[in-house]
Amino acid sequence: MSTIAAISTPSGSGGIAIIRLSGPAAHTLVRRLFHPWPASPLYFHLYLGYIHEPTSEIPLDQVFLALMPENRSYTREAMAEIHCHGGAYATGKILNLLFALGAVPAAPGEFTRRAYLNGRLDLTQAEAVAGLIAAESEAGLQAAAAQLAGGLGRHLAGLLARLEEILAGVEVAIDLLAEEGDNYERENLAAELAGLAAEGRRLLDSYERGRFLRTGLKVVLAGRPNVGKSSILNALLAEDRALVSKVSGTTRDVVSADLEIAGVRVELSDTAGLDTPRDELEALGMARTEAWLEKADLVLLVLDGSQELKERDLELYRRLRGRAHLVVLNKQDLGCRMTENEIRERLAYDGPLLRCVGRREQAEIGEAVAGVSAFLKNRRPENDSAPLITRQRHYELLADYTGAVSRAAELCGDGLKPQLDLLAEELHQARRALLQITGGEAEAVDSLLDAVFAGFCVGK
Ligand SMILES: Nc1nc2c(ncn2[C@@H]2O[C@H](COP(=O)(O)OP(=O)(O)O)[C@@H](O)[C@H]2O)c(=O)[nH]1
Ligand SMILES: [Mg+2]
Structure with missing residues (x-):
């Protein structure tokens, strides 16, 4: 060495x-x-x-x-x-x-790679070291620190032990059956497998929040021209980042900036208002807006509350269907021409209405901040201390695991006599997926390790 x-x-x-x-x-x-x-x-x-x-x-x-x-x-x-x-x-x-x-x-990450190869850390902990170094927010730091403490690795080791116990039983039965031709029965097998699948799904569900914690939340301000999107961005940042004017179509390109809300890094983007473009430049700006909406984790639809609800607002709102969104009612200093009922009925929206004043001199954007903060809190799993997954790599492998144990559970469902070789195959696949997450045993091939450690700095 x-x-x-x-x-x-x-x-x-x-x-x-x-x-x-x-x-x-x-x-x-x-x-x-x-x-x-x-x-x-x-x-x-x-x-x-x-x-x-x-x-x-x-x-x-x-x-x-x-x-x-x-x-x-x-x-x-x-x-x-x-x-x-x-x-x-x-x-x-x-x-x-x-x-x-x-x-x-x-090489980059080689100290940590050796720590892993010598059994000092599992792969999830090694990745957490990189996560700590890369953390850009309080919540990101906490998530990485919890992962470094080994929470996720221990949790997965628990799943692995349950899975291996079942697998051992199935393999013994396969050996015996070859001799005796009898059928394998294990009480509660279907229920045990369903429990393992449910745990996989719970971890998969935690990824949305885990990803927000690690890499931040992409929030996009959208709305008709002139409703005050750029003003709200500036107010949230407490600086004049985006141009504001009463000339509609002022914002052409997307302006993005980072801020922290509830400990989470938020990348906030102001976009060109969506309306019928008057020239080529506006059309280009609006095409950009569409592309950003696609990538958003959360869209803040800004309405000008001092005007009546327009057909354009409704049209825009319909485009957000299926995407996480909150409605912001701006220009509340000018009084409100939209009633809450009208908004809820015409938009079929049952989330919070965040009332704001984006205008520079008397900005009041507390409700918008609180709205984003509540959105993040709602994504916290009920059991707050349970481990989260924060990485795409873990997500994909857990999806493999969950798929395989779900199929295994189906093979045993409703008093079916499982076909043991198929069952064993699914359980092996689930086991391999878990081992690749933690890097257990011989699963950690060089290409996997190269991928994990490529993002490290030299000297760590
Ligand atoms: N009275 C009032 N005017 C606002 C408010 N927010 C924005 N404005 C004004 O509305 C106009 C358009 O604002 P802007 O932020 O550029 O809108 P955008 O096109 O949606 O980005 C500007 O003249 C702003 O000063 C507000 O809360 N109250
Ligand atoms: Mg603007």
Whole structure:
């Protein structure tokens, strides 16, 4: 096994940079460079000293050195960390000395990959490390931290144990039947399998919220021209991001900005109003709006409450059917020409009506914020402490698992005598899917690991 080295802190100048080594030669390599070498070094201690070139007495940098033993380090290999001064030149020089002595450059995520290969983390935890580094909101950070603590991995291990117990019984029966030609019966088999499928579906359902937590929620402001979409965007951001004017058709391109609502990162996009285009540019803007509506997790349909409900509003609303949406009644400072009943009846809408004033001078957008916040809260699974899935990779594999155990349950349903070889095949497929999520056993082939670790930074 090689000994890898990398600078784990961001590139560029900084107060401190950390060079990390992992592998069998980690301690002997740093010993060639660090002076004075302690008489009997303790693990997890910081030693103050100097880095010299092996053949020189001239110090290159004053550093702290920490040594971690095999089995008790992040990678479970012998590790060393050199905390040096953070200039790009000095850190690069120390790293090159380590390479000259036989260390090899770490690939992105290689420390964590070794931690996984040595059984320190399962794959869901390794992914959570990347999630922590990439987190851009409070909720995203919490979701990654919970996954790193192993909640999802343990939960899946529980499912796996139940599945394997059933599978073992089926396999024994297949062996016996070959000899005796009898039929396999196991009490509650259909119910047990249905329970395993239901748990898979619950996890699949948590993905919507999990995805919002990890990557954020895409919210799109839509509505007729001039209803105040751009004003609302500016008010929510508390800055003049989008152009506002009483000239209809002011917004042509999509303007997006990030904000945080209820701890979740929200990407808010203001679009060109949808109406009959008067020229080519407007037509292009509206085509963009349509494309953004397609991608939205939540659409805020803005109505100008100071006017009557227009046929155009209804038409637009109909296009949102099947897409999560909330209705925002803007220009409430001008009084309201639409009654709540009228809106509900004509739009057939039973969600909240969020009353707002988008206009700069007297902006009141509290209800819009509360509406988005409630939308997010409603997507929290009932049992708040249950693990969530936050990654597409997990989602796809859980869908495989759920499909396979559901089919297995059907094979045993309603007093059917299951065809054991088919049953075993489905259960094996479900088992493989679970193992690929956590990276258990030999399921973690190189291509899978390459895909998981490709998104990491060097040095982690
Ligand atoms: N009185 C009042 N005027 C508003 C309000 N929101 C927007 N406006 C005005 O309505 C016009 C159109 O606003 P704008 O945000 O550009 O609408 P958009 O076309 O939907 O993006 C501008 O003159 C705004 O100042 C509001 O809440 N009250
Ligand atoms: Mg606009």
